[in-house]
Amino acid sequence: MVVVVQTSLILLAAYGVLGLIFALAFHGRGLPAVDTNTRGAGVGFRWIITPGIVALWPLLAWRWRTAHGRGSFPGGPDAPVPARRLRAAHALAWKALATTAPVIVAAALWSRPPEAPRSRIPLPSPSPSSSADSLRSAPQNLLTNRVRHAAVF
Amino acid sequence: MSTTYRAIDWNRQKRVYDGTLGGLLALGLGLFVGISVLVSPNITVETLLIRGSSVSALLLLHVILCIGPLARLNPRFLPLLYNRRHLGVTLFLLALLHGAFATVQFHALGDENPLVSVLTAYGRDYRVFADGRINLPHFPFEPFGVLALFLFFLMAATSHDFWLRNLGASFWKAMHLGVYLAYGSVLVHVALGVLQSERGAIFPGLLAVGFVVVAGLHLAAARKETRIDRGKPLGEADGYAETCRVEDVAEGRGKVVLVAGQRIALFRHQGRIHATSNVCRHQGGPVGEGRIVDGCITCPWHGWNYQPEDGCSPPPFTEVLETYDTRIQDGRVWVRTIANPPRQHCAGTAVTAT
Structure with a gap:
């Protein structure tokens, strides 16, 4: 589990670095190629779209490529939103949400233990005066990160 | 509409909208801090920050989810729709604040990468069954918060019209439907997280009322829309x-x-x-x-x-x-x-x- 998460985070970081490099190139030459409305756009606009460029850089690379007449990009700017399909998607999302969320939340509330679950890590100091303060200063934080929120809230 | 993009096309309506949003947020946070300090005098600043940002974000998420159906049901709510994307960006920033504070508070002081800790801490010793029943009180709840934060980020980062134009309206709309998945994740995150230790009925009650209001408004708007689409064809x-x-x-x-x-x-x-x-x-x-x-x-x-x-x-x-x-x-x-x-x-x- 830990190895999977560590590897995923490394891959995510690599994806982000590639996205940053792509963003530099895209700001330089890609923007005017994919969208003429970006010509003359200010620094504020460039800043505001940069997080999205880093996150979605493969899509923009595809779009940049199609702007040069190579391949096609789905959902061009002139394609209208298919309203019926959108309403159907909304309905599906709500059906899923309305059937699962209340069940999970109700089960979680029903299964609440009589007492608040404390950290499963033995506290070094007995009977802290305030659970929140004890967590802030508790040395177990230095030993392991595993601290249950419940002890604070 | 604009021929050259700007970061934000400011106008009077947007200024009023954002000013009202900022004012209400400040008022809400002030009230929350005041009440929290009164109820729990020993509460720490870190806890106030974590709780305040999460409560504000949760409230804002409900408001955002209500605006769409309200505008469909009554045109008087249309002004709320006009600048909804600013609400979305504010929601992401509040959720980010909550995530950052919680990570620092609960995961940053150990000998492990805090992000790895966030995603694995509760899953390591987790057993599906404990004491003969499903072990929901110790279910790893933080990944649901991470998922919601990721979705809020995607939606906030692509809220500018540049994205709508360049990803295509259908794709952009589909991506922004992720708000429902984010809402579901937030509900599970809250129910399996803080509500496992909150003993009172106030927070579960508020969460239930919020869900009923949001779901009820969407249902009413859907009924209205369906009635239009099923209108009897004339000659x-x-x-x-x-x-x-x-x-x-x-x-x-x-x-x-x-x-x-x-x-x-x-x-x-x-x-x-x-x-x-x-x-x-x-x-x-x-x-x-x-x-x-x-x-x-x-x-x-x-x-x-x-x-x-x-x-x-x-x-x-x-x-x-x-x-x-x-x-x-x-x-x-x-x-x-x-x-x-x-x-x-x-x-x-x-x-x-x-």
Whole structure:
């Protein structure tokens, strides 16, 4: 589990670095190629779209490529939103949400233990005066990160 | 509408909107801090920050989810829709604040990468069954918060019109439907997280009320929309479909009608009836619920303009709505079921010509 998460985070970081490099190139030459409305756009606009460029850089690379007449990009700017399909998607999302969320939340509330679950890590100091303060200063934080929120809230 | 993008196209409405949002947030946070300090005098600043940001974000998420159906049910709520994306960005920033504070507070002081700890801490020793029952109180709840934060980020980062144009309206809309998945994740995150230790009924009660309100409004709006789509088809002859009475379309106003299963917007402008597609090229807003402003059809959502005669946005803008031929017969408006070629001039039908 830990190895999977560590590897995923490394891959995510690599994806982000590639996205940053792509963003530099895209700001330089890609923007005017994919969208003429970006010509003359200010620094504020460039800043505001940069997080999205880093996150979605493969899509923009595809779009940049199609702007040069190579391949096609789905959902061009002139394609209208298919309203019926959108309403159907909304309905599906709500059906899923309305059937699962209340069940999970109700089960979680029903299964609440009589007492608040404390950290499963033995506290070094007995009977802290305030659970929140004890967590802030508790040395177990230095030993392991595993601290249950419940002890604070 | 803009030919050159700007970070934010500020205008008076947006300033008022953002000012009101900032004021209400400050007021809400102030109240929350005040009440928390009164109820728990020993509460720490870190806990206040974690709780305050999460409660504000949760409240804002409910407001955001209510705005869409409210605007569908009553046009008086349309001004709330106008700048909803700023609410979304604010929500992301609050959720980020909550995530950052919680990570620092609970995961940053150990010997492990805090992000790895966030995603694995509760899962390591987790057993599905404990004491003969499903072990929900110790279920790893933090990944649900991480998922919601990731979705909020995606939606906030792509809220600018640049993304709508360059990802395509369908893809962009589909991605922003992720707000429902984010809402579900937040509910699970809260129920399996903080509500496992909160003993009172206030927080679960508020969460339930919030869900019922949001779900109820969406249900009511869906019923209204379905009723429109299932409207009884009237007569059809010579490629034209009968729609409504001429008097139903007021001067300078729009009316949505059903033609061959599709919603069409009718407008009366300077005594002539025009028909266009009901779907705005910006975010798919219901053009027919708008009105004529300065001789242009104006979408009620964000004010995008189209000329009634040809469906084109006034220069220098380039968006085009489909237009349809109309005719008036026995005091009723008939609309051609096939759209005109894009940009074709269509004078509309004079109301007096019956």
